[in-house]
Amino acid sequence: MNTLIAISALGVFCLIAEIFNLRKALVPITILGLLGILGSTLHLYSIAELSSDYNNMIFADKYADAFSSLFILLTIFLVAMSHDVYKEHQTKISDYVAIKVFLLAGAVAMVSFANLSMYFLGIETLSIALYILAGSSRLNIKSNEAGMKYFLMGSFASGFILFGICLIYGTFGTFDLKEITEFSGALDKAVWFSIGVSLITIGMLFKIAAVPFHFWAPDVYEGAPSLVTATMSTLAKVVAFASLYKLLAAMNLFPTIQFQNIIVVISILSMTVGNIMALRQQNVKRMLAFSGISHAGFMLMTVLSIANAAGNLLYYTFAYALAGIAAFAVVISVTKDKGNEDVTNFNGLGKTNPLMAAVLTMSLLSMAGIPIFAGFFAKFNLFTQTIQAGYLVVVIAGVINSIISVGYYFKLILAMYTKEPAAEKQATPFVYYAVGVVAIGLNIAIGLYPTVISNLLK
């Protein structure tokens, strides 16, 4: 609970920082503030305080605290990169940073809600922040398109979710998650309940860009400024998934066989379509968008063993998001003055900037699921658990997709190590090195000691 208040306060501080002429120091102060909040969240986690506040609107359990810590960590990385990205727009930097912090507030609300209205507030706070950010490069027509497209599609999805919440309210007469969990355990439920849950699921699948609700993702990812794409593909996706998982776990849907079958189909489709489309992309951001779609398919596997997959989901999101942040640190630093994100921009990076090339290579290897990187254990745990749940078909589809994914991840690696560099070596600001190296370092660390993360939810 304190987490949410602290984050909102930090956001307000960022907004008014401009008045006190703190622009130059804004990013460091925000990072310090976020680190403090991260520390206090971890403290709350360690003393296992189960606080329920505001008439049971917010309920911070281990699940909420653990995921909130991940979100705060990711936001720290994203804010750290803001300073260089917005150095041309010094006057607006406080707005941009404030929006990112408010986005985090929405994210935290989305995993610590105890009431569906709070949940919806979280979604909207997060989404509105993202709509603004997606269109934030005002003079770039692609960014405008991305913002508009994301807004239209996103509000449509929000509508679905809201309608679903209404139907659930209509069934049980309450927004309270605990009561809903209790009531939904009953055998005979009104048909409204299933319809409501389906609508919410569809809305959330849209937010995580799972097939067949993925069409917006490539365009928006490509059009939005790179830092925003990084936010969407790491933070926003992970948040949406964590809250979908929490919702579904609370709804007592299992063991409804139809629902599981649908999840199986969507999971396999997301993995396959995402990967096959990614093979054909020349634009790195589009490629990462499609790769994100396929990762959504992998994460959906956790829903199949929803009773005890929270630890695996947390681990997967950690692995995926850290690798994503590291990859985007390189992508942003390489393409920031280029005007496009074509693969050819990475030609010869292995020669001109070996460290950045190594960071990108390692993050791609992690996404592909090669050992010692966290991506390996993430996938492996998923596979083991899904086999235990009896869905060997999904696992085999996942394996085949892991092989396909190597095809496009290696396109980038090949470009970096076998092509001749086109441009002169350019200086890279220190912050990208720091973000890339720290993120991939954390990734490897949790790859070597996976228990650190996956035991958080025990």
Next chain:
Amino acid sequence: MNVSLILIILLIGALATFLSGDKFASKVALLFSLAALGCASVLVNHFLGGIDISLNNPWILQPNVSFALKADGLSLAMVLLTASLTPIIIFSGFGNHFEKSKNFYALVLFMAFAMTGTFLAADGLLYYIFWELALIPIYFIALVWGNGDAEERKKAVVKFFIYTLGGSLFMLVAFAYLYTKAGSFLLTDLTKLNLSATEQTWIFFAFFLAYAIKIPIIPFHTWQAKVYQKAPTIGTMLLSGIMLKMGLYSVIRWQLPIAPLAAKTYMPILIGLSIAGVIYGSIVALRQKDLKKLLAYSSLAHVGLIAAGCYTLTADGLSGAVSQMIAHGFVIVGLFFAAEVIFRRFGTYKIDELGGIRTQASKFTSMFMILVLASVALPGTFNFVGEFTVLYSLSQVNIWFAVLGGTTIILGAYYMLKMFQNVMLGETNTKVFADVTTSEAIVFVILIAFLLFYGLYPKPIVDLVSPSIKEILTQINRFN
């Protein structure tokens, strides 16, 4: 003292090489690989003295994974193979100049680290991690330092990577399934499982996919020749000398003991495929115009025979296979080095453009000749011991397998001697061929001395390996 020491030496060696800078990289790498060899010999001594050098620490609790390294005769034989070939391979590179050599030699040592780990791991998941880890360095070695057209090289190397990764992922699924049954990945637990025949079949073939690609067994061999040709010779040596032994070793260590029923049921098919590889490899090798490709196909033929020996499930077959793995490791490294020596002087691997070397370089010719003869299993070389034992075990299963497998010696003699004739004999080439330098000669002499010594006195290796072979056979026969 336990076996993790050798892993630590190699890992620190890789790091030190990377930090030492381009100038000293090769020497630092050689130093550490020699230290690893020393460590390996001490370990073998300890093992023979009855000291427990295994290691089992819990690593991850959920899923239950241990950092378990087990050293028995079989593992140690393979570790010795790796540890003795690595310095030779590194030393053989002294005549070459590699750009960014610190990265290059660090990758070589890292690969040796991963391969040694594969040979030692006694926990399925740990084993899988080492197995995959070995793939990354060789990918970069072949990609960045390889020769020939960049586009073609890229295609070959990516195909190799995706192919091997694809195979191993199915092995990973098999491990995941086994874990749900046994609750641990430890080899000792997995070999106690009472799996039904159907389960064993599925698991066997999931493993088979991984190993058949790595070894390679027909029809999964298509990546091999191109990669051998395009990789720098050091990479080719690592691949053919050590890495493909990972596949063969894993068959003996993991596949057969975990799913023996399937191995028995499908034995004719498995041996048949392996022997088809022998014949196919030999015939294709006959037609090759590129020296490295010819050696690649000869390697395909030889490992086919080794695989056949493994799948006979007899004591002779397994111990012959192990001997032949070691012998083949040494001889193929020597042959590829001979190709490299020629390349350093003539700048080509094309057999048509070679010839007339004998009259100019008598030392080189005699050493190359001995290696060729060892490769065709002339009695007196270690290869003879291995191939003969394997052929004998094949004859126990079915005499026709032995007859067909025996063609490896006849066809092998034919294509190897034909190659030798075209490359070394004939008209004196107008080009000048300087005889081997001292450092090149050292490499050849060590390899040849090893092959001849153990050819005449194979007892130490056989004695080292046979207790573990016996143990594995009891695991295989536990369903009878």
